[in-house]
Amino acid sequence: MKRRDFLTATAVGATAIVLQGCHRAEEETPKDKAVNVNKGKKVTLKLATSWPAHFPIMGTGVDRFAARCGEMSGGTLEIKVFAKNILVPALQVFDATSAAQIDAFHSGVYYWKGKNPAFSIFGGMPLGLTSEEMITWMKFGGGYDLWRELYGRFNLYPLVGGTTGPQMGGWFKKEITSLEDLKGLKMRIPGLGGEIMQRLGVNPVLLPAGEIFTSLERGTIDATEWVGPALDKMMGFDKAAPYYYTGWHEPGSILEVTFNKARWEKLSSEHQAIITAATEEMTAQMLQEFRYENAKAFRDLPEHVQIRTFPAEVIEAATAALKEVLSEQSVKNEDFKRVLESYQAFYRLNQPWDEISTKNFLDIRG
Amino acid sequence: MKRRDFLTATAVGATAIVLQGCHRAEEETPKDKAVNVNKGKKVTLKLATSWPAHFPIMGTGVDRFAARCGEMSGGTLEIKVFAKNILVPALQVFDATSAAQIDAFHSGVYYWKGKNPAFSIFGGMPLGLTSEEMITWMKFGGGYDLWRELYGRFNLYPLVGGTTGPQMGGWFKKEITSLEDLKGLKMRIPGLGGEIMQRLGVNPVLLPAGEIFTSLERGTIDATEWVGPALDKMMGFDKAAPYYYTGWHEPGSILEVTFNKARWEKLSSEHQAIITAATEEMTAQMLQEFRYENAKAFRDLPEHVQIRTFPAEVIEAATAALKEVLSEQSVKNEDFKRVLESYQAFYRLNQPWDEISTKNFLDIRG
Numbered sequence: 001m002k003r004r005d006f007l008t009a010t011a012v013g014a015t016a017i018v019l020q021g022c023h024r025a026e027e028e029t030p031k032d033k034a035v036n037v038n039k040g041k042k043v044t045l046k047l048a049t050s051w052p053a054h055f056p057i058m059g060t061g062v063d064r065f066a067a068r069c070g071e072m073s074g075g076t077l078e079i080k081v082f083a084k085n086i087l088v089p090a091l092q093v094f095d096a097t098s099a100a101q102i103d104a105f106h107s108g109v110y111y112w113k114g115k116n117p118a119f120s121i122f123g124g125m126p127l128g129l130t131s132e133e134m135i136t137w138m139k140f141g142g143g144y145d146l147w148r149e150l151y152g153r154f155n156l157y158p159l160v161g162g163t164t165g166p167q168m169g170g171w172f173k174k175e176i177t178s179l180e181d182l183k184g185l186k187m188r189i190p191g192l193g194g195e196i197m198q199r200l201g202v203n204p205v206l207l208p209a210g211e212i213f214t215s216l217e218r219g220t221i222d223a224t225e226w227v228g229p230a231l232d233k234m235m236g237f238d239k240a241a242p243y244y245y246t247g248w249h250e251p252g253s254i255l256e257v258t259f260n261k262a263r264w265e266k267l268s269s270e271h272q273a274i275i276t277a278a279t280e281e282m283t284a285q286m287l288q289e290f291r292y293e294n295a296k297a298f299r300d301l302p303e304h305v306q307i308r309t310f311p312a313e314v315i316e317a318a319t320a321a322l323k324e325v326l327s328e329q330s331v332k333n334e335d336f337k338r339v340l341e342s343y344q345a346f347y348r349l350n351q352p353w354d355e356i357s358t359k360n361f362l363d364i365r366g
Numbered sequence: 367m368k369r370r371d372f373l374t375a376t377a378v379g380a381t382a383i384v385l386q387g388c389h390r391a392e393e394e395t396p397k398d399k400a401v402n403v404n405k406g407k408k409v410t411l412k413l414a415t416s417w418p419a420h421f422p423i424m425g426t427g428v429d430r431f432a433a434r435c436g437e438m439s440g441g442t443l444e445i446k447v448f449a450k451n452i453l454v455p456a457l458q459v460f461d462a463t464s465a466a467q468i469d470a471f472h473s474g475v476y477y478w479k480g481k482n483p484a485f486s487i488f489g490g491m492p493l494g495l496t497s498e499e500m501i502t503w504m505k506f507g508g509g510y511d512l513w514r515e516l517y518g519r520f521n522l523y524p525l526v527g528g529t530t531g532p533q534m535g536g537w538f539k540k541e542i543t544s545l546e547d548l549k550g551l552k553m554r555i556p557g558l559g560g561e562i563m564q565r566l567g568v569n570p571v572l573l574p575a576g577e578i579f580t581s582l583e584r585g586t587i588d589a590t591e592w593v594g595p596a597l598d599k600m601m602g603f604d605k606a607a608p609y610y611y612t613g614w615h616e617p618g619s620i621l622e623v624t625f626n627k628a629r630w631e632k633l634s635s636e637h638q639a640i641i642t643a644a645t646e647e648m649t650a651q652m653l654q655e656f657r658y659e660n661a662k663a664f665r666d667l668p669e670h671v672q673i674r675t676f677p678a679e680v681i682e683a684a685t686a687a688l689k690e691v692l693s694e695q696s697v698k699n700e701d702f703k704r705v706l707e708s709y710q711a712f713y714r715l716n717q718p719w720d721e722i723s724t725k726n727f728l729d730i731r732g
Contacts (some may be wrong), residue, residue: 071639072438127731130724132498132653140658166723169670186600228723246726273437274640280647283457285505287498295719307722315730343482353661356673357532357594359728362720364681365493 043271044078045103050090050111050256053083056231057289059254061162063258065282072274079104097260098154104259106161110191115146115154118335121343122147123160124253126193126322127315129343131163131252131287133350141346146339156262159279161257163288165294169245169310170218170225171237176245179313188212188224192325193249199321200314209235218239225249229297230290238305246309248318255286409637410444411469411629416456416477419449423655424598424621427528427670428472430624431648443617445470462627464520471624472527476557481520484701487709488513488524490619492559492688493681495709497529497618497653499716507712512705525631525645527623528652531660535611535676536591537582537603542611545679553577556588558691559615565687566680574719575601582606591615595663596656606672614684 047066051059066079074326082102085091093105094112109123109325122143124134137143138160148233151158169188176182187194194204207224208214217240224241228233238244257279264272310318413432417425432445450456450469459471460478475489487511490500503509504526517524536555542548549567553560560570573581573590581587583606590607592598604610623645630638676684696703 003474035378067641068639072636072643074634074636130727132657135650136654136657141655166727168723187456193659229719246722246730248727248730251727251731268440270438270440274643276649277434277438277640277643280650281643284501284646284650288502288505291498291502291716291719294723295715298719298722301714309722309726309730319732349661349665350657353595353657353664354728355535356612356664356675359725360675361496361532361617362725362728364612364614364675365617366681366685 019186036143039054042076042078042268044080045259046082046087046103047079047106047257047279048084048087048093048096048102049105050093050107051083055244056163057283057286057293058164059083061282061286061289062257064285065106066221068278068281069271069274072278073271077271077274081106094154094156094258097258098156100155100260100263102260103263106255106257109158109254109256116150116335117329117333118146118150118339120192120335121339122256124250125198125343126249127251127349128317129252129256129347131165133346134163134252134254135160135283136350137343137346141349142342143262143339143346144276146342150335150339151258152261155261156210156258157261158256159276160254160283161279162255164227164250164253164255165287165290166245167250167366168225168228168232169247169249170223171232171241172223172243172245172308173216173224173241173304175217175243175308176309176310176314179317182314185222186220188221189213189249191249192322195325196249196318196321199226199324200317213237213240228290228294229301230293233297233300239301243306243308246307248315257282261354275337327355371609381669396542403542408442408444409633410446411443411625412448412453413470413472413623414450414462415471416446416450416459416473418661422600422651423659424528424530425449426625427652427655428458428646429470430651431527431644434644434647435637435640437597438644441638443637443640447472460520460522460624463624464522465523466626466629468626469629470623472621472623475524475620475622477732481700482516482517482697482701484512484705486558487702487705488620488622488716490616491709492562492616493685495618495713497531497723499720500529500618500620501618502716503709503712507715508708509705509712512708516701516705517624518627521627522624523627524622524624525642526620526649527645528649530616530619530620530621531653531656532594533613533615533616533619534594534598535609535615536589536590537598538589538611538674539582539585541609541674542676542680545683548668548680551588552586554587555615556583557615558688559591561691562615562684562687565690566683579603579606594660595667596657596659599663599666601614604668608670608687609672609674610667612673614676614681623648638718 001192049059049062054060054063055211062081066081069077087102088096091111094115097105110120113120138147147158149305170187179200184203186203186205187197189197189204190206197363198204205221212224213236216224216237224237226235226237247286326340330340388424409567415425415428420426420429428447432447435445453468454462457477459473460481462468463471476486479486495503504513513524536553545566551568552569552571553563554573555563555570556572564570571587578590579602582603583588590603592601592603694707
């Protein structure tokens, strides 16, 4: 799903998944107390999110990030996390941070394609790079440089702040056995995935999160995507559509912790280093937590749920449609073209190696 | 390879791969200076490694880890990194840390199976979990609890401190088209991979790193494994054996940053938090750096190198041999049995989900 849906989610946030705690040492033992004696001046930063408070995995991830900044700094760096709509409306966190009304935000990168179409690439691409590959591109393939340059125009400094891992392709009321079966279907699927589906004959619709289940159950829509088993089960989709399709359109969506750039630059180098490491920790842990919670929820899917993969001709048509979309955007927008070229250069470098290492290993592991 | 080989490596460490820097903000701008005013009492920790100084990716990774601890703590936490054999011999870092002669070490987990056979499982397993999966098991599947309990008996506190990602299966002078082709081959392959190969008819041999290339070139051995393209190219193996096999025996080898437990517990909670986050950052970055450097080195392999995957019957025989080895070890050692049960429970949970998410996506991405 695109995280935009959380903006209108209501009951979802309340149904917390019980998450097994991370086994870190929090032992109470005699300490090097002297280190704790001197505290620097306390810095408090206001960070607004686009999620409901404590939303599973994504929301609890940023809560933990803030707590870890406090722990690492001995309390000199306090990050106050505000759920959506408390300080600013969920989709105004970008503008509010840009204007220094708040110090930072935690959100999804693709929300901001209206600001610059190129931003959508930093959020992940259908049929593109996985989470680990996306971050490798950011750090070693030039992605971070471009992202920071383009966000810099908005007085923003972005950091990767979590990732979902591979998402599922969605829930369908009827089985899709050909490209033809997609024609005329009403599917709730936003973003670039929706744009591609549209070129394949689907009518993509947008619905508030709270209306998706009912629409699917009543047949107002024929299909919907969301995230993966762990978060999908909270929505109850299996009760309305038995065919659960494997993913293609969000293989490694990137979340962000983004600061007002002037505020970031004013932070001490200690606090900058702490925040950077805390986002790395958050990103790794979110990917691992999604894996673990998805694996459990997948194991526990009701028996009537049928797992399916889209027919090859659907994936081929989606690949062709994606190519069209990228070409069109590149012609329209110079930034998009630059970022896409960097992304694709990394893709071409990575793909042959991944093919014979990770992919090959998963094939033989059986 | 098993990192044991670095113990005798000489010229290897000198040939540094030129690594593209990580694009972090290191801008010099006006800061919140007050935060830097008060420093706590400085803590200095001695950390010994099993690698030559600044060894690419693994050694530079721990150098950077130490630097980051300094940055995050505003200089109150200094970790002095000592290359192998400077303070203590490379393979005595475990004992020296256990005895509090040094504070910590950076090494590979499988070195210590002589201390307790169960330790080898924390280092990774042939045909087993990938790096991301290993760490998910550690944090969410109970792996860290068991590791810390068993290391606790040696007065040690372990943290994952890097990972190699999937390693390659090795360089062969002749093509392997059947299980029969392996019989009688002399291959330099240590550890559990070597034990399995032995059950498949291979004569596994151990050689100092500096002698492997010459032995392979002269035909004293028929094959050798090492790590992956980035580090293998430094050894020149392509000049002596043209067949480069895809990996199966080290899909996600785990490195460790391990502390003397009493020393760890005496650290302030700030310093514990900083070290923990710095190891998370190091682990993520090492995996990404291996991906990037391997992809580049793979692209640049000489044209005469032939990439091959072992025949299915070899993998099937290896799977059966692994099962035998694990059963034998479980009967012999109660700790091994406990750790293996935890590992396998996570494997069974993860496998079906990974199959339809990551693996399925890599299949359709094309």
